[in-house]
Amino acid sequence: MHSESGEIMVGHTRRYQYFFIPAFLLLLLLALPGAAPASGSGDPLPGWRDGPAKKAIIDFVDRVTKKGGPDYVPPAERIAVFDNDGTLWAEQPFYFQLAFVLDRVKALAGKHPEWKNKEPFATALSGDRARLDRLNHDDFIKLLTATHTGMTSQEFQATVRAWLQKARHPQTGLPYTGMVYQPMLELLRYLAKNGFINFIVTGGGIDFVRAFAEKVYGVPPERVVGTSLKGKWQIKDGKPVIIKLPQLASFNDKEAKPLNINLHIGRRPILAAGNSDGDLAMLQWTAAGQGARLMLLVHHDDAAREYAYDRDSSIGRLDKAWDEAKRRGWSVISMRNDFARIYPGAGK
Amino acid sequence: MHSESGEIMVGHTRRYQYFFIPAFLLLLLLALPGAAPASGSGDPLPGWRDGPAKKAIIDFVDRVTKKGGPDYVPPAERIAVFDNDGTLWAEQPFYFQLAFVLDRVKALAGKHPEWKNKEPFATALSGDRARLDRLNHDDFIKLLTATHTGMTSQEFQATVRAWLQKARHPQTGLPYTGMVYQPMLELLRYLAKNGFINFIVTGGGIDFVRAFAEKVYGVPPERVVGTSLKGKWQIKDGKPVIIKLPQLASFNDKEAKPLNINLHIGRRPILAAGNSDGDLAMLQWTAAGQGARLMLLVHHDDAAREYAYDRDSSIGRLDKAWDEAKRRGWSVISMRNDFARIYPGAGK
Numbered sequence: 045m046h047s048e049s050g051e052i053m054v055g056h057t058r059r060y061q062y063f064f065i066p067a068f069l070l071l072l073l074l075a076l077p078g079a080a081p082a083s084g085s086g087d088p089l090p091g092w093r094d095g096p097a098k099k100a101i102i103d104f105v106d107r108v109t110k111k112g113g114p115d116y117v118p119p120a121e122r123i124a125v126f127d128n129d130g131t132l133w134a135e136q137p138f139y140f141q142l143a144f145v146l147d148r149v150k151a152l153a154g155k156h157p158e159w160k161n162k163e164p165f166a167t168a169l170s171g172d173r174a175r176l177d178r179l180n181h182d183d184f185i186k187l188l189t190a191t192h193t194g195m196t197s198q199e200f201q202a203t204v205r206a207w208l209q210k211a212r213h214p215q216t217g218l219p220y221t222g223m224v225y226q227p228m229l230e231l232l233r234y235l236a237k238n239g240f241i242n243f244i245v246t247g248g249g250i251d252f253v254r255a256f257a258e259k260v261y262g263v264p265p266e267r268v269v270g271t272s273l274k275g276k277w278q279i280k281d282g283k284p285v286i287i288k289l290p291q292l293a294s295f296n297d298k299e300a301k302p303l304n305i306n307l308h309i310g311r312r313p314i315l316a317a318g319n320s321d322g323d324l325a326m327l328q329w330t331a332a333g334q335g336a337r338l339m340l341l342v343h344h345d346d347a348a349r350e351y352a353y354d355r356d357s358s359i360g361r362l363d364k365a366w367d368e369a370k371r372r373g374w375s376v377i378s379m380r381n382d383f384a385r386i387y388p389g390a391g392k
Numbered sequence: 393m394h395s396e397s398g399e400i401m402v403g404h405t406r407r408y409q410y411f412f413i414p415a416f417l418l419l420l421l422l423a424l425p426g427a428a429p430a431s432g433s434g435d436p437l438p439g440w441r442d443g444p445a446k447k448a449i450i451d452f453v454d455r456v457t458k459k460g461g462p463d464y465v466p467p468a469e470r471i472a473v474f475d476n477d478g479t480l481w482a483e484q485p486f487y488f489q490l491a492f493v494l495d496r497v498k499a500l501a502g503k504h505p506e507w508k509n510k511e512p513f514a515t516a517l518s519g520d521r522a523r524l525d526r527l528n529h530d531d532f533i534k535l536l537t538a539t540h541t542g543m544t545s546q547e548f549q550a551t552v553r554a555w556l557q558k559a560r561h562p563q564t565g566l567p568y569t570g571m572v573y574q575p576m577l578e579l580l581r582y583l584a585k586n587g588f589i590n591f592i593v594t595g596g597g598i599d600f601v602r603a604f605a606e607k608v609y610g611v612p613p614e615r616v617v618g619t620s621l622k623g624k625w626q627i628k629d630g631k632p633v634i635i636k637l638p639q640l641a642s643f644n645d646k647e648a649k650p651l652n653i654n655l656h657i658g659r660r661p662i663l664a665a666g667n668s669d670g671d672l673a674m675l676q677w678t679a680a681g682q683g684a685r686l687m688l689l690v691h692h693d694d695a696a697r698e699y700a701y702d703r704d705s706s707i708g709r710l711d712k713a714w715d716e717a718k719r720r721g722w723s724v725i726s727m728r729n730d731f732a733r734i735y736p737g738a739g740k
Binding site: 120123197241243250251254258264265266267268272275277279283284286293299302303306307308309310311325328329332 | 468471545589591598599602606612613614615616620623625627631632634641647650651654655656657658659673676677680
């Protein structure tokens with residue numbers, strides 16, 4: 045009987061073994077994309093130092109993902125919006141897209157001899173920092189439309205990608221996409237793992253940011269909302285093309301951010317992250333919704349590892365949004381205190 | 393030895409049993425959301441009759457989801473765009489949104505005594521079919537802006553939802569959302585199960601369609617692209633609100649469809665479905681991409697179960713798009729032949 049029982053067991057065991065292998069693989073599969081808040085080490089945000097900002101993030105994610113909890117939010121409604129310049133990557137000594145624009149003006153100058161004596165092109169070609177600093181919003185729009193139009197979005201994005209491959213930041217020597225903030229990359233990933241739908245809502249050009257957002261941030265093109273130009277539909281050699289026109293459709297800054305969130309997303313975010321007064325309206329819009337909300341304000345106070353500037357700066361000025369954050373208890377992220385690392389590649 | 397071996401086996405077996413249960417549950421879990429083309433019965437599209445349209449759909453999905461195959465498309469790029477009126481739900485004897493607009497004009501007429509003697513409102517209030525038929529595009533925009541503005545998107549959508557609950561189609565007596573096409577619901581679900589990202593790209597109002605698209609089609613608001621009005625940001629009692637303005641931002645028809653696909657999605661669809669000349673540009677835009685593509689044209693040829701009209705109609709006219717479909721071999725869906733059922737609730 046023992047013997048028979050033993051043999052039966054062997055039979056069962058073998059059958060169970062067939063299940064054991066897929067079970068083990070399936071457990072691995074489920075564990076890897078990580079439904080749980082933490083992945084691997086247990087700390088989902090190793091690039092963040094322990095402190096009020098990190099705690100606010102983890103508490104918020106725990107609350108809105110806790111089924112049956114009072115703050116539970118279904119995955120489809122877990123909309124998170126992120127500014128880009130100064131929030132996901134650096135923006136000093138000038139917006140990175142401006143570096144691209146200036147390089148494009150230089151590259152195209154041969155075809156436009158008149159630019160040498162025509163502003164704002166002459167200034168753009170001079171490379172003179174003092175003169176460049178005096179360019180205003182209208183000048184920037186002129187440079188933008190001159191360099192970003194007359195081609196398709198696809199052709200434009202290919203140009204951006206080729207530029208990102210070669211261009212280096214004048215101060216760090218890093219590729220511009222190497223100057224994304226490691227803690228924010230971790231935050232994007234952590235949110236995505238917890239069922240959030242991450243959007244970028246940027247004052248930068250929509251096609252410019254789409255050129256790298258999927259690869260660098262894991263944010264696909266349909267979740268990038270940005271400054272946009274009008275397009276023109278035409279049939280060329282029997283094939284339809286959409287050509288970028290030198291006409292601004294939407295300058296996605298300040299109040300335009302919530303207006304475009306309403307247009308593109310159609311649902312109020314429950315999390316918003318920005319770094320300047322240009323993000324105030326987006327943060328207010330997010331804060332004014334019902335239920336749990338998290339508003340994050342990146343504060344550039346790390347002169348040693350990044351830059352310290354925002355409180356009295358022309359780029360990324362943080363004045364009204366700072367006051368509102370203090371008044372309403374939004375989370376201010378001190379890059380000096382809260383970021384254990386700044387850039388992905390650098391040790392510091 | 394036998395005895396010892398038997399006991400060891402019992403031990404292993406028990407341990408395997410712990411894995412067996414989660415393995416079984418996990419297999420179930422993976423099977424339910426359906427990574428496989430078919431769910432349940434084996435036919436993912438039971439509302440479709442066997443024929444060239446159904447075959448084209450299943451072949452296409454098989455090809456683009458076959459890893460390692462020549463036509464494989466990664467899930468992030470499986471963008472599918474659907475027109476709404478006449479493609480996902482009926483549009484006769486008039487666009488359903490027009491029924492909403494007319495009901496709103498009636499509901500608001502008490503506050504606007506001047507409408508009685510002012511066109512196009514007088515016609516809208518008359519309910520006279522012959523007069524209504526003579527309303528043109530500008531009239532419709534006037535009625536739309538008068539009834540769709542001065543409130544937030546959220547308030548507007550609540551009004552739409554309340555209307556959808558009560559309103560009944562004048563000919564079928566069905567709720568308007570009961571006149572979505574069962575085969576198209578199955579197609580949306582089938583595509584979603586196969587990793588596609590479904591968008592609605594409609595000439596209808598973006599807020600109107602967003603009011604029901606998630607519940608009825610499983611398409612969340614951020615994947616609805618439609619005709620839009622401008623919005624105004626204001627702070628009211630310390631709270632930000634976005635008020636819908638009586639100014640058209642984009643009339644999402646014809647060439648505007650691919651232009652708005654470029655703006656909102658930023659990636660070329662690999663599948664497009666429409667039913668009229670208003671969808672031609674969207675279909676052309678989709679067709680002109682590289683790699684496997686599927687263009688579907690719903691043909692209203694079923695006078696018995698739905699309507700037969702499109703080839704010479706003012707609503708949903710199918711003329712140029714028909715010629716292009718024939719010339720280029722796009723899939724024409726005959727509602728009479730290809731749809732085994734029309735509406736979800738009805739037996740027929």
